Amino acid sequence: MTAALDQIALFHPTSSPDYLPVDQLRQLQLQRLQQIVQHSYDNVPLFRKRMDERSLTPTDIHTLEDMKLLPFTVKTDLRDEYPLGLLAVPMKDVVRLHASSGTTGKPIVVAYNQDDLTTWAEVMTRTFAACGMHAGDVVQNAYGYGLFTGGLGVHYGIESLGATVVPISGGNTTRQVMLMKDFGTTVICCTPSYFLRIIDKANEMGLDLKDFPIRAGIFGAEPWTDSMRKRIEQLTDIKAYDIYGLSEIIGPGVGCQCSAQEGLHIFEDHFYPEIIDPETCQPLPDGTEGELVLTTLSKQAMPMLRYRTRDITTIYNEQCSCGRTIRRIERIGRRSDDMFIIRGVNVFPSQIETALLNVEGTLPHYQIILTKHNDLDQIEVQVEVTAEHFSDTIGSLERLRKKLSAAIAEIIGIRVNLRLVEPHTLQRSEGKAKRVIDNRNEANT
């Protein structure tokens, strides 16, 4: 079963699973679903217990529709079963472990057997193919290497594609720029916020990425917006692709944009997507916004049944102009875990980002500071001034400030205190962007 990947087959519409006729795809999904439910039931005590509680047996799954009978899995299940309670194969068959950083409580551990790694490399190869990459590309992988799935997941995908990988990992931004220039990097993989940091650093070094051979960026691991994509593309003359993944499912490689850049294709022959209402947990039809739930159809070491991602999106079932038949989801703009509530209103940082970007010429280096004053929530948005929208008159800066603050108020419905700050004063991330600083509890104590 550990057949070497046939890259040629993965690229061609006649043989890549991306282009399977829909009825064949559904048939394959059902067959895999039945196998994975049986495998999970037989080998994972938690899944067995939950199915028994519902008087459900694996043989009750007759159609893909029957998926809704299965119990959900949530992030805390992985914490509660720390480290390897959800393992579905003998430990001797596990060839790789990854873990989340575990900033809140115990980390989340995920395991892979050899077949899982092959699947992972396959979906990453299909990701890169969709983004127009090929053998001969020099790919700088600035995702963090180590326990985080981003670095190694992307790494083996690049090797499997036959491209050249530069395993630089995250951080050391000056060296990132230097190697990008000296190695003639054609594609970079990192978080979008880190790429903005790289653009900044190149400018500081007196270099313009437009003069570099780089032509594409594979960005993920944090929510970002389509306007930010256009901004990156404008600043650097590259194509900026959004990829989607999460460790609990496999890591990067769950879905990606294609050349059409209209939503992200989910590799649904391996990861079955559903949308549910996060309140009622009822499945919603394609085209309706809700929480994304994923079921791994082929992963053996640690299968996930109906894993609640907390990512809010919509499934598109119309066929994409690129010809792929696998369904797409809308770019993840909101995650329930970066949402904050201010004066009773739910606000997502991405909403503020959209507002900032809608006002012409604003680079998204910003930070949201939440404080409490006389028991009332206060929100301040700090935005770094850049040379391109700095003018020599107070009036024009005040106009910019008002415009930004009005754009935010229009989207979130709350007035914010908008502060223009000097460049490079906001905390930069070498990995994920820290957009929200919540000091409300501190102020009260």
Next chain:
Amino acid sequence: MKIQQLSVFLENKPGQMAAVFDILGKSSVNIITMSTADTEQFGILRIITPEWEKAKTVLEKGQFVVNLTPVIAIQVPHKPGGLSSILALFQNQGINIEYMYAFPCAHTTEAVLIARFEDPCNVADVINATSDFKILSEADVFKEKKSCEIQS
């Protein structure tokens, strides 16, 4: 006849101004004149210097946001009513001044008014066509300063 003014964005907090002039001093940039505009949150520092190119480079390297702004330097009599006469001209011509600042030349009867207009070229044309006021070139302004220094 426009001259280049450096405009620097500053947050309104202690030490920001010192940081700018520390950089300029260490780079041996001499300042002809300057002014500041401030609000509660931020300010703008405006600088006239012959070495504006170098000043811009070193300030940007120090991670300040710097813009070059075209302003006009006009020679005005350094005596009571000197400024008023040019302002009367602007008033008559319906010209709006965005902001202005001035420096006198010690031991001479002249002062230099630095002013910012929305359309500097048009203003220069109007001044030349309707008055005897002299619009100074970059060389004039910097020479003016030098002659001040020599005499003082």
